[in-house]
Amino acid sequence: MPVRSFSQVDILLSERARLERPLVLMVCLSIVTFTLCTENMFFLLAAGAVCVIRLVAVNRNKELYVRRAWINFAVLLATALTVFELFGASSNPLATLGNYIVLIVMCKLFERSINRDLVWLVVLSLLLMVAAAMFNASIMLGVAMVVYLLGISYTAAVLTLKTGLDRAAKLHLSSESAPMSPHVVAWNVRRQWPHKSIRRCMVSLLVIMAMGGVLAFLVTPRTGFTSQWISNNGNSMSSPIRLGRNKYVRLSNEVVMRVSLDIDGKPIVPSGHLSYLRANIYTRYRKSEWQPRSESPERRLSSNPPEGATGLVRQHMYLSAKTWNGSGVMQPLATIWPVQYLDVKGAEATVTDSGVIRLTDKPPRGEWLEYVAWSQENPQVHPSPDKEGLRGKSAMDLLTSPRLVLKGVSAITAVGDHIDGIKAPMTHTTSYIPLKLFDRYSNGEWVEVDQFKDKVVTVSRRHSYRRRGGYRSRGSAPWRRGYRRPRERWSMEPFMELLPVGPNYLAMWMGVEDRAFGMASCEIPPAVSALAGRLCADLLAMHGPQASVRAPEAMMRRLQRHVMRSCQYGFEFPGVCEDRDPVEDFLFSSKTGCSEHYASAIVLMAKSLGIDVRLVGGVRIHQFGHTQRVIAPRDYHALAWVEMRTPTGWRIVDISPPRIPDAEIVEVSPLVEELAETWCEDLLVVRDNANPSLRGKYNLAIASRLKNKLQSEYTYSLDLSNSDSTRDAIEDFLFSMKRGHCEYFASAMAVMCRALDVPARLVAGYRIDGIPSQTDHLVRQRDAHAWVEVYSPQRGWVMMDPTPAGEDTGESLVWYRSIAGWWEQLQSVWYTRVVGYDEDARRALGQFVSSRIRLVWNWLVGETRDMWRGLVNLIASGEVDQAVIRLSVLLAVVGGGLEILVLIRLYHRIKGRDMYLHKVMGKRWRQAKFLLRFLKLLERRGMILNQHQTLGQIAHCAADELGLPEDKLRQIVDFYYRLRWGGYIPQHEQLVQIEAVVESLSRHASPSPDDDSKGR
């Protein structure tokens, strides 16, 4: 490898180190930043070694270089590797291109350094920093970016000087045989490099750059970046939980709320279940995303419990306005302990069944919202429908008994068991399996059709997936490449498949098919009939008595739309009236019901219009991802729906959501399901063979097994850098990462429970550790947590937390923990304020700035007006008011400030000259004080002294402009030169004499009135 010495220009630039060293350092910084962002240790080590070699060579004033042919070969090789990697492997193209740039930079570091290559090095290093910023947004990258900008600005400045000097030194005329020596071109920087001037320029440059950067950062409209980098813990509880997208979760110490709990006035410390504050419930999981549960209608609660009420837990809470999302507020403890009384200070609020509190108005920003909620004490049991005299019914009870009783049912608890003997080959579709047919209705009860005593299984395909160019049914994951997402089709297709379970099914079914379900068999409440008539009045008027034959579809659609819009689905009907027909009560009063209420209302209204409809009870099963799988429907699949006679047969009119609370669609990976079955194989066998009444107990045992397995075999971590976003997040967590945070643990447990037919759901909220000595407890963003609730028929929703404890650094490292906490806080501020700066923050900042400007302007205008009035009042009547006092104080402050500024400037001017004399004369500077007097004299006479003028030039100008005697000026100049340069040690008499000369000049210079008059 050749070694060469530097050129004259390089040597002139102080042995090249001034340029080369910062340049190599900046290149090294960019490479290290990029490789750390991409976690490519090979490139990090290789580039680090190259940079070290280059720096050592620079420090020794030598340059190592490789012949250009080898450089070109290396670049070609790097290009080929990059192309191969881009097209051959499934790597990140940005990382590949960045690695290619790293290779090119490494090649260029071993190239002979001409100016063009140095410029290319600067450009490539800048591109590397840009690529790194596209990979990461950590605070360290921000620091590296600032350091890089500082260094690269200095490097660019020196490079600009060097380029200009090179150009001037290399250029020679045609009449010259050789270029001019750079030492001649830049003779003044040969010994004294202008580093101070360059640094001063850099300061102003960087200030402007920083202003530009901050301005662009603040005013550029952008959205959507926050969710990629910040976990949604605490910040967006109501939004979907997206797993696998965040590479790292930052913990913030921002305070969300203050909580104090007491029972009957006695403070209690949050512990156990009390330490979990619920915020949101997630029930639907698909493609690594949890969707929140749809909320029930809001209702108002009384603000205070009745006197003498006991056993109520009072939660006194201060919510930070930062946690408001504009539509509602998180409601801790609400679902476990339903809020029965609510008092929001200074605002009107409503609450939903699941406990979400909504305000009618958005609270003022920057203030705390205080509210008090009272709940029942027992946190572990779902509210029993039998309480307060309400009678509960099992969902399966409603369908398996000969009579479907609606009257007096105030809640559906979905207590029951699986339906024996029904097994159907399923596809990915939603299937309806009818079990009962009802045709007679009387006083809130439906009676089964006699002929249909056995069970018939009907499978109806509900979803079809359309491929481009035609329809095609697919098995699992039909929305893969080439397919569109499923399209909801509410109009039912004819039954596609009938599968026998019991004997003679077909004959019985056909017998039922032929039967007409007449109107006479039902006792329809008059109000229901009247409502149906009103809804279809125009159709009846148009078609007359034959309306039920001519337009049954339109009439059914109208009835169905009315019921779906006016009523709300629910499982509790607290406002039910025992003395009223349940369907009438459902339609006109409570407006809350389950599928039986919906179906009953539509059937009765349709029958009143003469439409041939019937009520069917059965199960509805959602299944995804598996083909030809045998399903044993569970109790929560039970459902009632409506069937209407058409010329082609009976058609389903489905009007109800799922039966059981939160038993919504969950997409389970086969691998996850297999793992769950492996973990709970023994319990599953026991559960399937056990008494149906014990299934709830075994469900809890299965959930507990899953929780223990997750806690023991998986690690808690906030670093998810090795996650694979292309894979299902839970599958990735369980089989690849084997580490994650609470959302992963809770999601895995909830999904595995669902795979094993254990009703479960995901809950997000806060977990706080109460301190016994405190009554108020601060809840911070870092306390955000997720856990699982498993449903048991006996105990309701039981909370389970599968997340293991995090790493503990130990008591001996308190200082480390404090530093780590401080660092996390800094990172949190960085991520929330800088990285998470989005459109809302920009708008809020704009509003804040404009409001402050308006405020200041109004204050100024008001103060000015007051002061003016006060001044007028003072002049007119001699009264001194507050405004005049403020004005005088203001004038005094401003005048004093100006005076201080003048004094400081004067002091610096005098001191500056003294310092200059002290610098050039050393200890003898007092001997030259006559010079200061002389210069002051000239300045008083109006002469402008420039820094570049020598004393002789100043004296010459003074003689010309002021007419001072040249001999005296010459005497002063000579005396100073002798002192300054001649090393002359004057006698005291000589100093007195020269002072006298200056004094005489002063007298000569002072303008007299006669001179002025003569001049005029």
Added chain:
Amino acid sequence: MLAIGVLVCLAAINTKAALLFALFGCLIAAVQASAIIARRMIASVELSREMPSRAWQHQTVYVGYTLRNTRNRGACLGLTVEEIAPEGIECAPGYCVHLPAGAVFRSGGRFSAHKRGRIRLQRIKLSTLFPLGLIGVYTNLDQSSELVVWPARGGLRNNILQHGAVHTSRSAPSQASGGEDEFFGLRDYRSEDCPRWIHWRRSAAKANLVVRELAHPLPETLWIIIDTFEDDSTVVSDAQMDRLLRFAATLVDTAVSRSFLVGMALALPTGVSIHAPSNQRDQRRKLLDTLADIGGNIRYRLELTLRELDCHALEDSQVVVISANSSVMAPAGAGRFSQSCRSIVFVHPGNCDQFFYDVVDNRPEEDSCL
């Protein structure tokens, strides 16, 4: 830089990364700041030019630029000073790496004139790329200067300038020789000789007294007569004419440097110009200025110039007649000079190479020499 800015902008929009937006803003601000800083630097510099009034053709002329930073704070860096020169001028800019606040810096620029004559330099371009090399800011300053470009200097051959024989010799030095007397020899003492000049040392070795005798060379006189007539019948190119003028300029320069009294006669568009031989200081400048200004004579032929010359002025002088016309070998009126002058040489494009060669890059031009 523009491409990088666009790239960063696209990356920022695509990724919505805050750092990239800030970086984009920094880049834009850097461009603006670079322009602002450079503009402030340029505006604070006072520039004046110092250059010679005469220069040889094809020779480097060094120009001094005095830059003064009028600001009390803030230095100027990377200043480039460049002549906005007319055609025929090749310039090399001056460069100032560092100009401290309130300081003066003298930067050196160079240029080379490829055409003889009078050249007027009007404007100077002061520019800088500092600090980042992204934005170049310049200003044009009016600084009027005139330069007379003499024809290029070459070399002479065949001893065209020959000193004549010693005219007189005496024992006493001449009054006006200025120290140019040379030792001629010894002779016997004569009665009229001054005893101060007796060579006592030699006299001691001989029987009689011996005195030193010194030679008194009279100043040589060179007359250069140039035929500047141009008309359609004259078949001569500009290059040939320029070469003859270069020969004349070289002859003038060499002759003056050898203490010749050089006179010149030529016709200008305004009339016949005769410069009598002189040993004054500015004689060389006058003659070379005249050579630089030659051109455009379509009225006065060589015969007219010769007619204007006085025969007595040419006595004992060397005469070089330069003409682009080969028929100058026998011009009317030239015959009367040949008897009075000591020698006469006719130079035309055909025989110019016998007496003159061009110098390229301060080296003899080999082709033309041979």
